Amino acid sequence: MPRVCALTGKKTSFGHRVTHRGKPKYLGGVGTKITGISPRKFKANIHRVRAVVNGRVCRIKVSAKAIRNGLVVKPPKRDYEKPQTAGATASS
Numbered sequence: 001m002p003r004v005c006a007l008t009g010k011k012t013s014f015g016h017r018v019t020h021r022g023k024p025k026y027l028g029g030v031g032t033k034i035t036g037i038s039p040r041k042f043k044a045n046i047h048r049v050r051a052v053v054n055g056r057v058c059r060i061k062v063s064a065k066a067i068r069n070g071l072v073v074k075p076p077k078r079d080y081e082k083p084q085t086a087g088a089t090a091s092s
Contacts, residue, residue, distance in 0.1 A: 010046075015039075
């Protein structure tokens with residue numbers, strides 16, 4: 001499964017890690033030089049959550065930003081009580 005938000009479409013993007021050496025001019029040096037450029041990834045903050053989609057509860061992958069902005073409708077909490085066993089009611 002891809003690392004993509006189902007609501008906003010956020011996904012992994014790519015960039016470069018740039019390595020410098022030298023002292024900046026504003027600190028009295030002759031300036032910084034680039035000594036290396038290597039690839040890197042910016043990964044989206046994706047979570048698997050239970051949400052209501054088209055009236056049904058299902059698990060979807062959404063970004064943390066979508067959850068914070070209220071784009072995800074969570075299902076209601078159930079009023080569930082553990083059923084009493086037959087032995088427990090007879091002894092009390």
